[in-house]
Amino acid sequence: MARFELKLPKMGESVAEATITSWLKDVGDSVELDEAVVEIATDKVDSEVPSEVEGTLVEILFQKDDVVAVGDTIAIIETEGENDVEEQTATKNEKTVATEEVKEVEKTIEKASEIIATPLAKNSDSGKFYSPLVRNIAQTEGVSMEELETL
Structure with missing residues (x-):
């Protein structure tokens, strides 16, 4: 079991903090990927913060009406260990594919540079x-x- 820290995301250049208006999940609730966990309000916009992982909400670090700085951890979600291994493997595969694609693009750019020259x-x-x-x-x-x- 791994623990994932759900952080308050950056909402814009001038937004430095947000107020928690309500929790959509309670401790012990299961959370799906991209499912809204908490509602927040800033001086510019009200929005929901989605979960970046699938798991169980095990800890809420701020309560309703608390002011939270951008980047602060607002909750802890516990994920299954197997998913972490799969995610890491998928990430490595994605990096390998991306590296190969970058090499192909570099070759194409090199050929185009020769033609232009x-x-x-x-x-x-x-x-x-x-x-x-x-x-x-x-x-x-x-x-x-x-x-x-x-x-």
Whole structure:
């Protein structure tokens, strides 16, 4: 069993604190992922704070009408140990996939940079003339001479 600290989220740049208006869950209640646990009010907006995990609410650290600073832990949710292992494994898999995607994007950027760095000729193989403006736009947008020929 792992313990998750539910924190008061940041609501905006100028919002530094919020008042707890009501608890939607009591100690011992089960909490689903993204289920609202508490209602809060700031000087700008009233909203609900959802749970980031699935588990059981085991401790409420602030009561109704208490003023809480952004980032403070407002409740403790106990989660099942098996879910934590699955979440960690899923996170590692997501990081691996993200790393592979980043490498693919970097390769694409590298190829595009090579194409852009290659200056376009004034005339094409077919004899068409391209003005400096057209060549500049084509080079900036990464359009090759072959693509210009098809236009």
